[in-house]
Amino acid sequence: MKKYFLGFISASILLSFISCGGKNTPAENELKFRIVKYEKQSGGCDSLREDNCAHIKIEFPQITEFENPTVKDKINKSIVELFSNDGSNSGEIDYETEMKIFIQDYEEFIKEFPDSYQSWFIERTGEVKLNKENIFSIDFMEYSFTGGAHPNTYVTFKNFNLNNGEEIKLDELIPKDKQQELTKIAEAEFRKLKELTSEADLGEAGYWFENKEFYLNNNFLITDSSLVFYYNNYEITAYAFGPTELEIPYIKIKSLLNEKSLITNFIN
Template sequence: MKKLLLPIIITVLLVGCKNEDEELHFEEFFIEEVSETACNSEEENCAFISIHTPLAKPVGPRSKTINQNIEEHVLGLVDYQEMQNIGSLEELAQRFIDDYEASAEEFKEYNIPWEASVEGRIVYQSAELISLEYKVGLFTGGAHGYTSVSFLNLNPETGEVFSNKDLFTAGFNNYAEKLFRKRNNIPEDGPINSTGFFFEEDKFQLPKNIGFLKNKVILRYNPYEVASYAEGGIQLEIPLEEVEEFIKIL
């Protein structure tokens, strides 16, 4: 038996854009689902999933594209072997609980509740860029859970996702490498992996997740990306004024 809290929608943000007459409204979407299978609420050991993310109000094709990209991003964050062919955030929440309950029934001796939490927020917004940050915690058994921080950068005019190449000139990679070496005590003339990192082919690469705040740019390497789990997330925060020359869109 399951308890399902219906999605809560609250309008929180307006962004004016050029290619639609109506302003772009962002709303807070929240959904939580809890399993009562093998659940003792007094011991707080019930399996649960919660998803909190901004979504654009459906006023046109652009909003639809934005929401599709946001939902695809969130679906990719709650990523484990059973999560396939899921088309919505509601379906994601339901599938997570269903998979837990099936696992709890099949392996009763390993009754460890699963947990998933996705917290998303807009950390930067302008006529040129919408940057969202997502904090994720995921546990589906094993020695430890997994936490991550990710960013999603969207074009407000089209709703499409910006890639690193869309956002930065080629010179930003060299600048970021110098900064990374300095912050992590890696000799300038030595291999990038000489102190224990594992960049592919021993060549520095920008992280998958780069976010924008009002006054700084965040470079985020999550666990396992370039270092072991024990190292945790590796994050560089760069004042925006120091890298403005490398940014194409601002």
């Protein structure tokens, strides 16, 4: 089974312009963006049965206006790189070739196994979750199937500092010397979410934390009320248990926050 990471597709294209906060001009510390949509299909994707069909849908935000063009270009480049299948950091990808490879591989599969009645699909989306207080946060998701026991879903969060266009790191929000306390608070929230007692063994409960000790990953989203950590399928437990979205309200970690971090604006 192959895994495909596709970017822009020069097929059926829809550009929808979204103005921040419903205004004609950006509010302070906000930027303007549009949602770019691309779709292409091969086979009978419109039929009720949808067998022998390949379908691709790409949807992502593209910044159109911001007071600092350097920041705008830097964030747009980072968004493009997330759609690359080769780890390219040039900000330029041959999307047409990516699309052709996917379609060709599917059609070759159907020729080799004409009785398989199998459909392939890729849906890659980028949804803006926060656009204020100099923070631009995006939820990227890939949902795909190219053969195998089940579809695959993968979620990645990215948070950008609108002052410089850089990705915001956890160390900028909570100092390293306070992250152990953050982990303790997060574990309590995790156990509450999973309905586990404080004494329950994480390994016996079906979780794959190293040495059976809870840890936070680096896949987090900044919202206006909490930090949200996301564990993808297979990351800490079996596929049957699904992914885990762990929310930690700012009110519970207020004392741990870096006083100069951007998220303090959501508390003060």
